[in-house]
Amino acid sequence: MDTVKRALWHIERCIGEQPTLDRIAAAIGLSRFHLSRIFVEATGRSFSGHVRGRRLSEAARQLADGAPNIMTVALDAGYGSHEAFSRAFKDQFGLTPESLRLRADLSSLTLVEPIPMPDTPIAIEDPEIRSVDTLLLAGLRQFFTYEERAGIPLLWQRFGPHIDHVPDQIPGDAYGVCIRSDDERTDGFDYLAAVPVSSLDRLGEGLVGVRIPPLRFAVFQHRDHVSTIGATCAAAGDWLGRERRAHPASTILMVEYYGLDFDPVTGLGGCEVWVPVRD
Template sequence: MLTSPAQKALWYIESHLSAPLSLDDIAAMAGVSRFHIVRAFAAATGVSVMRYVRLRRLSEAARALASGAPDILGLALEADYGSHEAFTRAFRDQFGVTPEKVRASASLDGLALQEPVLMDQTPLSDLAAPRFVAAGPLLVAGVGDRFSVDNGAGIPALWRRF
């Protein structure tokens, strides 16, 4: 049974990988806002929703190319790229080689493929029941900044500033 929005989003993405996918569609299927699915998915998987979609599509295209798929344009369109050039550029940026080279070598060696993420559905039964504690006023001091999921490198600098 799928319980979290991230699990629902993963199921939807994997079962509709070759269809056009938008963030709004994925969020609607998960029953949450697009802003919530972005945060929940990144927290659960470590990668943004649309980056995961892109990585999975490119990985499946790489598998097809290594198996001898003759039509790169067909793979590009199936992976939701508008042209052979856009697909080749994204493929090379991701894997460091061109689709033609993968097809010619018939090998996936050295390619960092994105495998489907499988969420652990084991229920946690040893958690203590939540408790609420009433306390007086709390003063919190610190520094803050905004970081994206893809760029958290500035977080350690916050400790030095503090």
């Protein structure tokens, strides 16, 4: 199951490029044959069918939002001609790209969403309790329901071109922050894919800034592939419940810290999971 999680993570990370079977198999160290077999067993869907459906579903979202150029959407989805894109789109959804753009409504479409994998808590080391000073972060922020959290790698993909080009960025680290939603929705959270900055006065276009006040965190080490970070997050939640240390007022729910050892291409190198705790 962890192998399939890794495959799904790599697919979402490069869904806007070309996540071929060869590319993903090489990334996770499997043969084409073995990846194809275990992918179907775990998801009930072929690798190629899942990738095609995911890319067309993202294209559908762009069209429903009024994308002005259908050919640009087609190229983004990996199709070299309007005709090939329209044919694949109609086969997938039963209507043409032009019809969807005019309708601007996805409610009748069966979209292929990122596949959530269960996060079973694992045995982890006792955390370090660490005091962290104010953090200024800039990045992309999006609401996810708990069922939709498998889509977080796609947010990181969208943020990728901004990294190293964010005004006043402090180079080296990256942060994924789960934040209590501004509208007090209880079925999910806001997620911020971000880098640290020295000032929030010059945010780039489309970026949002967040100031995290000084907090004490229980810091858990995640040493495996990043696709399995959910298991460490689940274990951290269990620890909070047992120790009764959850911070009662913090809007910051959890922080993923990616240091210099983390490789965003392979997903290896380890990271940390921080949860705010009361004194």
